[in-house]
Amino acid sequence: MRQGIDWDHALVLARRHTTFLARAIDRQPEVAALLAQGEIEAALAHARLAGQGVDDVGIALRRERLALALALAVGDIAGALPLMRVVQALSDFADRALDAAIAAAIARRAPDAAPVGFSAIGLGKHGAQELNYSSDIDPILLYDPDVLPRRPRDEPGEAAQRVARGVVELLSTITEEGYVFRIDLRLRPASEVSPLAIPFEGAITHYESSALAWERAAYIRARAAAGDVARGQAFLDTIRPFVWRRSLDFGAIAEIGRLTARIRDHYAAGQVVGPGYDLKRGRGGIREVEFFAQTHQLIHGGRNPALRLRGTRPALDALAQAGIISADDAMVMGESYDRLRVLEHRLQMVADQQTHALPPQQAALDSVAQLAGHDDGAALIAEVQNISQAVAQRFDALLAIISPSGAVAVDNRSLAQDLAEMGFADAEGLARRVEAWDSGAFRALRSDEARAAFARVRPQLLQALAEAPDPDHALARWERLLAALPSAINVFRLLEARPGLMAVVMRVLAHAPTLAEDLARRADLLDTLIDHSAFALPGSVDEIVTTLARGEVGDDYQRLLDAVRRKVGELRFALGVQLVEGLHPPLAVAAALSRVAEAAISVLGTAAEAEFIRVHGQVPYARMVVLGLGRLGGGALTHASDLDLVFLFGGPGDAYARESDGGRPIGGTLYFNRLAQRMIAALSVPTAAGALYEVDTRLRPSGAQGPIAVSLDSFERYQREDAWTWEHMALCRARPLFGQAADRAALADIVGRVLRHARDPGALREDVLAMRAEMARHKPAKGPLDVKLARGGLVDLEFLAHYLQLRDHVALEPDLGAAVLALEEAGLLPAGLHAAHDLLAGLLVVVRLVAPDGMFPPPASRAIVAAACGQESWDALLDAVAGARHRIADAWGQVFGQPLEI
Numbered sequence: 067m068r069q070g071i072d073w074d075h076a077l078v079l080a081r082r083h084t085t086f087l088a089r090a091i092d093r094q095p096e097v098a099a100l101l102a103q104g105e106i107e108a109a110l111a112h113a114r115l116a117g118q119g120v121d122d123v124g125i126a127l128r129r130e131r132l133a134l135a136l137a138l139a140v141g142d143i144a145g146a147l148p149l150m151r152v153v154q155a156l157s158d159f160a161d162r163a164l165d166a167a168i169a170a171a172i173a174r175r176a177p178d179a180a181p182v183g184f185s186a187i188g189l190g191k192h193g194a195q196e197l198n199y200s201s202d203i204d205p206i207l208l209y210d211p212d213v214l215p216r217r218p219r220d221e222p223g224e225a226a227q228r229v230a231r232g233v234v235e236l237l238s239t240i241t242e243e244g245y246v247f248r249i250d251l252r253l254r255p256a257s258e259v260s261p262l263a264i265p266f267e268g269a270i271t272h273y274e275s276s277a278l279a280w281e282r283a284a285y286i287r288a289r290a291a292a293g294d295v296a297r298g299q300a301f302l303d304t305i306r307p308f309v310w311r312r313s314l315d316f317g318a319i320a321e322i323g324r325l326t327a328r329i330r331d332h333y334a335a336g337q338v339v340g341p342g343y344d345l346k347r348g349r350g351g352i353r354e355v356e357f358f359a360q361t362h363q364l365i366h367g368g369r370n371p372a373l374r375l376r377g378t379r380p381a382l383d384a385l386a387q388a389g390i391i392s393a394d395d396a397m398v399m400g401e402s403y404d405r406l407r408v409l410e411h412r413l414q415m416v417a418d419q420q421t422h423a424l425p426p427q428q429a430a431l432d433s434v435a436q437l438a439g440h441d442d443g444a445a446l447i448a449e450v451q452n453i454s455q456a457v458a459q460r461f462d463a464l465l466a467i468i469s470p471s472g473a474v475a476v477d478n479r480s481l482a483q484d485l486a487e488m489g490f491a492d493a494e495g496l497a498r499r500v501e502a503w504d505s506g507a508f509r510a511l512r513s514d515e516a517r518a519a520f521a522r523v524r525p526q527l528l529q530a531l532a533e534a535p536d537p538d539h540a541l542a543r544w545e546r547l548l549a550a551l552p553s554a555i556n557v558f559r560l561l562e563a564r565p566g567l568m569a570v571v572m573r574v575l576a577h578a579p580t581l582a583e584d585l586a587r588r589a590d591l592l593d594t595l596i597d598h599s600a601f602a603l604p605g606s607v608d609e610i611v612t613t614l615a616r617g618e619v620g621d622d623y624q625r626l627l628d629a630v631r632r633k634v635g636e637l638r639f640a641l642g643v644q645l646v647e648g649l650h651p652p653l654a655v656a657a658a659l660s661r662v663a664e665a666a667i668s669v670l671g672t673a674a675e676a677e678f679i680r681v682h683g684q685v686p687y688a689r690m691v692v693l694g695l696g697r698l699g700g701g702a703l704t705h706a707s708d709l710d711l712v713f714l715f716g717g718p719g720d721a722y723a724r725e726s727d728g729g730r731p732i733g734g735t736l737y738f739n740r741l742a743q744r745m746i747a748a749l750s751v752p753t754a755a756g757a758l759y760e761v762d763t764r765l766r767p768s769g770a771q772g773p774i775a776v777s778l779d780s781f782e783r784y785q786r787e788d789a790w791t792w793e794h795m796a797l798c799r800a801r802p803l804f805g806q807a808a809d810r811a812a813l814a815d816i817v818g819r820v821l822r823h824a825r826d827p828g829a830l831r832e833d834v835l836a837m838r839a840e841m842a843r844h845k846p847a848k849g850p851l852d853v854k855l856a857r858g859g860l861v862d863l864e865f866l867a868h869y870l871q872l873r874d875h876v877a878l879e880p881d882l883g884a885a886v887l888a889l890e891e892a893g894l895l896p897a898g899l900h901a902a903h904d905l906l907a908g909l910l911v912v913v914r915l916v917a918p919d920g921m922f923p924p925p926a927s928r929a930i931v932a933a934a935c936g937q938e939s940w941d942a943l944l945d946a947v948a949g950a951r952h953r954i955a956d957a958w959g960q961v962f963g964q965p966l967e968i
Contacts, residue, residue: 071104071144071145071146072144072145073101073102073103073104073140073144073146074102075144076101076140076141076143076144076145077091077098077101077102077140079143079436079437080139080140080143080415082433083416083433083434083436083437084139084415084416084417084437085416085417086135086415086416086417086418087135087136087139087140087415090132090133090135090136090139091136093132094113094116094132094133094136096112097109097112097113097116097133097136097137098136098140100112100137101136101137101140101141101144104146106137106141106144106146106147109136109137109140109141110134110137110138110141110155112133112137113130113133113134113136113137114130114134115130116129116130116132116133116134117129117130123166123167123170123236124236124237124239124241124243124246125241125243126166127163127166127167127236127237127246128241128243128244128245128246129243130159131159131163131244131245131246131247132243132244134155134156134159135199135418138152138155138156138199139199139411139415142408142411143412143415143437149404149407149408150379152199152411153191153195153196153197153198153407154195156197156198156199156201157188157191157192157194157195157196157197158195160188160192160197160203160247160291161188161291161292162292163237163246163247164186164188164203164205164233164237164291164292164293165186165292165293167232167233167236167237167246168181168184168186168229168233168292168293169181170232170236171228171229171230171231171232171233171236172184172214172215172229174228174232175215175216175217175220175225175228175229176215176216176217179215180215181215181293181294182213182214182215182294182297183209183210183211183212183213183214183215183294183297184207184208184209184210184214184226184229184263184293184294185207185208185209185266185290185292185293185294185295185297185298185301186205186206186207186208186233186290186291186292186293186298187205187206187207187208187288187289187290187291187298187301187302188203188204188205188288188289188290188291188292189204189205189206189253189284189285189287189288190203190204190253190284190287191287192204192205192289192291193287193288193289193291193376194287194289194376194377194378195289195376195377196377196378196407198407198410198411198414198420199410199411199414199415200414200415200418200419200420200421201247201248201414201420202247202248202249202250202420203247203248203249203250204249204250204251204252204253205249205251205291205292206251206253206254206255206264206269207226207229207230207233207251207254207262207263207264208263208264208265208266208269208297208298208301209222209226209229209263209264209265209266210265210266210294210297211223211226211265213294213297214226214229222265223261223265226261226263226265227261227262227263229263230251230261230262230263231262233249234249234251234262237249248420253281253284255268255269255272255273255277255281256272266297266301269301269305270301270304270305273285273305273308274305274308277308282308282309282364283357283360283361283364285302285305285308285309286309286360286363286364286367286374286376287360287376287377288302288309288376289302289376290302310367310368310371310374311368339447339450339451339454340424340447341424341425341426341427341428341431341443341447342423342424342425342426343423343424343447343450343454344422344423345406345409345410345413345422345423345424345450346410346422347422348454349454349458350453350454350455350456350457350458350459350461351406351422351454351457352403352406352407352410352422354457354458354461355378355399355400355402355403355406355457355461356378356403357461358382358399358457358460358461358464359378359381359382359385359399360381361464362381362385362390362391362464363375363381363385365596366385366388366390366596369593369594370388371616372384372387372388373385373388373390378400378403379400379403379404382395382396382399382400382403383396383400388599389599395460398456398457398460399456399457399460402453402456402457405449405453406450406453408438409434409438409446409450410422412434412437412438413425413434415437416430416433416434416437424443424446424447424450428443431443431446431447434446481497481500481501482494482496482497484528485497485500485528485532488528488529488532489532490532490537496541499541499545500524500528503520503548508545508548508549508551508554509549509551509552510548510551510552510553510554511548511554513553513555515555516553516554516555516558519554519555519558519559519562520554520558522558522562523558523561523562523568526561526565526568527544527561527568530568530569530571530572531544531572533569533572534572534573534575534576534926536576536577536924536925536926536927537576539575539576539924539926540572540575540576543575543576543579543582543586544572544575546582546586547575547582547585547586547589549586550586550587550589551589554589556589557589557592560592560593560596561592564595564596567592567595567596570595570643570647571585571592573646573647573930574642574643574646576926576927577646577916577923577926577927577930578642578645578646578915578916579916579918580642580705580706580914580915580918581639581642581643581646581915584635584638584639584642585639587756588635588756591635591636591639594636594639594640595640595643600640600643601640601643601644601647601649603641603644603650603654603655603658604637604641604658604661604662606661607661607664607665607668608665610637610661610662610664610665611665611668611669613633613665614629614630614633614634614665614666614669615669623673623677624753626669626670626673627670627673627748627753627755628753628754628755629755630666630669630670630758631753631755631756631757631758632755632756634662634663634666634758635755635756635758637662638659638662638705641655641658641659641662641705642705642915645911645912645915645934646915646916646930648930648933648934651908651934651936652907652908652909652911652912652934652935653702653883653904653907653908653911655911656697656701656702656703656704656907656908656911657701657702659703659704659705659707660697660698660700660701660702660703661701663698663703663709663759664694664698664803666749666758666759667692667694667709667711667749667803667804668803668804670745670748670749671690671692671745671748671749671804673748674741674744674745674747674748675690675741675744675745677744678740678741678744679728680728681728681729681730682726682728682729682730682731682732682737682740683726683727683728683729683730683731684726684727684728685717685721685722685724685725685726685727685734685737685738686721686724686727687717687718687721688715688716688717688721688722688724688734688738689715689716689717689805689806689809690713690714690715690738690741690742690745690775690804690805691714691715691716691778691802691804691805691806691809691810691812691813692711692712692713692714692745692802692803692804692805693711693712693713693714693800693801693802693803693813693817694709694710694711694800694801694802694803695710695711695712695765695796695797695799695800695801696708696710696762696765696796696799697710697799698710698711698801698803699799699800699801699880700799700801700880700881700882701801701880701881702881702882702883702907702911704910704911704914704915705911705914705915706914706918707914708759708760708761708762709749709759709760709761709762710762710763710765710796711746711761711762711763711803712763712765712766712767712781712800713738713742713745713746713763713766713774713775713776714775714776714777714778714781714813715734715738715775715776715777715778716777716778716779716809716812716813721734722734722735722737722738722777723735725737735773735775735777738775739773739774739775741775742774742775743774746761746763746774749761765793765796767780767781767784767785767788767789768784768788778809778812778813778816781816782816782819782820785797785816785820786820786823789820790833791830791833791834791837791872792833792837794820794821794823794872795834795837795864795865795868795869795872797817797820797821798821798867798868798871798872798878798880798885799864799880799882800817800880801814801880802814818878821871821872821875821878822875822878825872825873827873830869830872830873831869831962834865834868834869834962835962835964837865838861838862838865841855841861842857847859847920848919848920848921849917849919849920849921849922850920850921850922851909851913851917851920851921851922851923852913852920853906853909853910853913853947853951854910856951856968857951857955857966857967857968858950858951858952858954858955858958858966858968859906859951859954860882860903860906860907860910862954862955862958862966863882863886863899863902863903863906863954864882866895866899866954866957866958866961867882867885867886867889867895869961869962870889870894870895870961871885871889874892874894876888876889876892876894877889877892877894882903882907883900883903883904883907886899886900886903887900894961895957895961896953896956896957896960898953899953899954899957901950902949902950902951902953902954905935905936905946905947905950906947906950906951908934908935908936909931909935909943909947912930912931912934912935913931916930916931917931928940928943931943951968952968954966955967955968
């Protein structure tokens, strides 16, 4: 194969081996002359102007098209233009041509009107801006009947059809100047019965109610290409949920698999690489690379907007970046795709025909081979053979997963025997329960399709149940999950496609009632586990904020509330699974849960504030700031934690005393109290996507009797003059979470001054002891694993730490573990208490998930709890917990001079 740029050789090849380019060279001598001099950019610029000065739009476009085709083809053959430059230029011309044709067609009936209300949505390679050298374009033509210009007596629908017919005629009619583009409108909704142009609302109704699976795949590459682009883009924004579904639809994916199989069967003659092989539809060809990328996009793009790319190469790279496919697969499929597209272009240059098959005649095959840089057809066939094998191998692996395998026949007479062999004690009874699943006991299994999907997954389900540490619990929760599902088809198909998930699901059902209940409410949570990222801890607060705010919500406040609830639910569920699977230490999960909550506060607080400002404006120079307390302030949430928040506002001087400056102004204090209520609602009110957090504001100044939000000045004055000791103890775990950096710093400074205030050690000691005794009387431990409230537990350790922090003004860390460690290092607490804290705090995180009632979990779950806490066995865990509580009790006696009974 030749290397480097050779313009003379490229022109020789163009004349010798292509009838179309030879004619173009004769008809466009100026372009040919520029190419002979190697002036490719000048040749492209000249082509752009080839139709200049011609009044007839159709003639002007045809001349531009011929000149552009010549410049691109010779530049391509010479090696001066990479593939992406060629396809981008062709796609840009298609946009210009469509735009000009729409304007001309509208002007025929409404000469003085602006060309609005009529849009062309580009699909396929045109939408992806990867257009073929000699390609059809497949636009969907849409119109707005209220806006489309027309004569007064014209009906909007008829006017739109006139425009559509005018566009098709202007671009596709073959004249002595040639044609511009062949146009195929068969991808429009219900093409067999629908008109050429469809109203926007009609198209939206179709895609929201009756569209087929292949139409979803087609819209992966959809783009508002020409005409009224703004309205076209608004249409695409509206139907985005149709294309990118957050819940996996394995039925649609299986349909793509069936479509691919039918294409292979239909083009069977072009499957074997050799003369006649179809570069596009053949096994291992262009379409299989595209389907490989698009199927992965359909599966994962609803959850990851970074994958919603139109181009095939960018999509493959993004899939590899997300860890969904390997970097090697992305490289091989991408490079294969590029080379096949180049060869496809060489075929189409010969006679300007939309062909994809290698010529069956040897002489013609040799000509194409030489255009492609080979000496003869045999070398070209060898190259294509290597490419197609690499592509087919990877696509076959995907096809094996997504293609429906058909229902598996089940011999019910042997089911009890099979269950007995799996180890079930009451195999006969279980067999009757399982058979009842298929007989209409559950709504989710009443359709033939659902039962067929279940039949395929039932053997692995029963095996996973048999291997569950507590099969009875897992079985009962599985049935509750089935009972809650309106449809189970996608669940079964997901479990079939990802067999490893079955074992994870069974462990969740067996060990984590909290997660099992979440699954019963939202079966789509299983979708979160298909990516490896679900088993990694989320990143920083800023990274989580980006994840929560990212997506298709636009300016719709309600959609943002729903989206954040869904995403937070997914993150919390994934973190719970990580605990059950023992992938990360409990305290790391607790810190991650806190980062998720802090990010939710940031995103929803900002959105609520923006909504409030839209109505009421702003109080000049005054701003909201939010303080987190308790486990949130300490950065160690559990799955059951509330958010302890205090809402404050401040600004220079008495700025908050002014009214807001919006359309409905209100006074500053009322303004921030209503804003606080709006932020609380954003965090706590259930929406269609479910609940989010419980928000507790009882730790604010004056408790439930005081206003929800107070000024920073009032907060500081209250803490200095009126607050109880327990309120200062609560501030030991305080952390500013929301607001501008300067306001958060000012609030942190206030908290620091309060905590460092001089105190009478004796009075402080009496207050702390009295408060702990009162709490013990009114809030005893719920069960033997309630290591928070049990004497010698975490609350006693908190009281110890907070007493020393307030007395000695040291270790003022909101993270209780960090504070205990600092107090140990200062010699104020005996060694070993930090380890006791980590054990009990980690156990609390696990218990809130596995045994939320504080009682001992079922025997089968105890090993998971022990392992999560770093202990070899359940007995070892109980011994370690007892030892930790004794260490805390001993420290209590040393610090307070009184014994602590445990």
